[in-house]
Amino acid sequence: MSVHGLAWIMIAGLMVEKGGTLLKGLEISVAEAEKRTGKNAVSIQETYTVYLIETRAVDNVSEVANPTPDSLWRRYSEFEIFRNYLLVTYPFVVVPPLPEKRAEFVWHKLSADNMDPDFVERRRVGLENFLLRVASHPVLSNDKIFYSFLTQEQGWKEVVFETGFQAKADSRLKALNATFRVKNPDKRFAEMKHYGDELQSVISQLLRVRARVADRLYGVYKVHGNYGRVFSEWSAIEKEMGDGLQSAGHHMDAYAASIDDILEEEEHYADQLKEYLFYTEALRAVCRKHELCQFELEMAAQDLISKKQQREELATGTVRTFSLKGMTSKLFGQETPEQRETKLKTLETQIEEGEEMVKERTAECDEFVKNAWEDIERFREQKDRDLKEALISYAIMQISMCKKGIQVWNNAKECFSKM
Template sequence: VCVIIFWLLKMEISVGEAEKRTGKNTVNMQEIYTVYLIETRPVDAVTEGIIPAPDSLWRRYSEFELLRNYMLVTYPFVVVAPLPEKRAEIVWHKLSADNMDPDFVERRRVGLENFLLRLASHPVLCNDKIFYIFLTEEKGWKEMVYETGFQAKADSRLKAMNAAFRVKNPDKRFTELKHYSDELQTVVSQLLRVRARVADRLYGVYKVHGNYGRVFSEWSAIEKEMGDGLQSAGHHMDAYAASVDDILEEEEHYADQLKEYLFYTEALRAVCRKHELTQFELEMAAQDLASKKQQKEELVTGTVRTFSLKGMTSKLFGQETAEQREAKLQVLEQQIEEGEEAVKEKNTESDEFVKTAWVDIERFKDQKDRDLKEALISYAIMQISRCKKGIQVWTNAKECFNKM
């Protein structure tokens, strides 16, 4: 539960449960989908000893996606928290990849709650009006999002790629950040794949222990003195073999924490792409201004520095009249004035973007270091606990054998 502040209003947020529903999609076909219950409660009432029933509403995963897309476009300088995966990826082979599987839905519920708490704890995003409406108004929310016109502001992939290739003076810090993001994605992806392979082998080892249980049970049937001890040892082995499902399901929660940062890498790159686009637009404005100033100089001095079709035409068919030249000069001066204003605006926009983005990137770095350290330590503690349980099983088996 997190406390979120909207214009002096404080509230707690949680995603309480998930529910399957049946309805018709956009093409009027029946579909089964999952909705998630968002609950909010005023903090002031709780502190005063009154615990009111929480306000609640249901949201589909696609609505969470719409909220995040709105945040990405509206706050391009923010490393916006990712959503949990829509379908299970990089998992041990016995785990269901079905997005309707109850265990997967439960992990996604936890992930969606974490997403909302990430937004709620962000110093900028927590005060967004659309976010507040998402949490408090079930009807009409989508229309309000589209009314903001955020879709028209979204930069196309092609535009971003063009900027990445053509920008002449990239900011070294953002270039290094983009490379770091790529490397972090590779490392975390490899770590998750290694973990999935280890989980597969661990599953096999645990299940094979069930064979000990079967053999000890069969053996006990032909022994009089040793029978009870063998039977008891077999029960311990059966329990050990059956415990692996819960163990690996618990592991998936730690894997989900790593996956969050796997998906965060794309959010980092989105900030870098936006900076490249801002820088590219600044460079294009500056280049256009320089071109206009050169044209003015050529018009005033009557000398052409670079080859142009206009220059060749003038030589072949005669020079322009003084009146024509004066009219052109006035147009150019107006364009230069507008160009200087445009460059000034783009410079301000670029400086402001770098300033705000870098503050958020530093915030993200601190969060990442803290979260990943905690996740890795928790994972190690869980593995130690698992090994201790294994030792206990064999200790119990040893005692069974001693009593024979």
């Protein structure tokens, strides 16, 4: 690790001790993207993109801070490994999403190629936003693996895999089974899961509509380019009106050309919506983890009830429910007192262990609910703030665009009036 990296970790440690977030002591950016060619795991030549992460300690945090930034390159797949680690390690956190791997909800003139320079640039911005989200999170920002991800060019993956996060990951099938088998689901989490589904549906529909509108808008603007060409050609055969027609044509051409910048700016707002579209899956993941936690608690409680019932039946000699053991006793005779005593002792031990297990599961569930709900509230405040700001900015941009369109036609009108 470099000297700058060591200095940075010292600063990070100070931030943890003060209960702050990493972003208060560090500037983080994904400065650029670069296309590279190399061989993959099966020795096949491939082209891929790497992103330059730069970190710089804030000068006023510590005397050891150095203004020269630390930098290293990361592939998108490495970001994926790191995020998967966060998902498993912090199941109660609505983990920030990564930007899309391949373009979705695109209008027809926009390239869906993941190597397209414009798409790579938008993904670079998205990856930087992901790091800033993690660095500003009160829990995630203090994770030591995050330090390694930002400062260690080599060896950080080994540190991640040594945590055993892959083995800890519950299968999707297990979580799905828990969803259908929980007897007493927490109403708040059930409502939150439904909220996540609705939010995903609304944002998806909004992005689809926006893509259709972008297509139509592009067509309308390019029609003005046809007007410009007609006016320019017309001006060549008119003596008195020539200058006016030519000026009007220039206004139309400029208006038609402006659509490319407008739609490029719109993509910025679309990416902000996509971030929260992907956030919905992280929100539902927290709800599924709670269902799994609740399911395991209910299973432990049910097992304890079953053991206590067996103890009662063994002690009284009465069988309340049908069982193979009960039928066997009737057919082949009752157990000896010694055998019954041995089984009672075994059951007593199992009941003690079961009671302890229920206590542990209950404590785990209570702790999960407390932490998860706290993070969900933080996420909702963040979402409301971000989406409100994005939608207001988008509306302002649309108003500005319409005003420019009116101005173009007013300018053209003036040209026609002077003829």
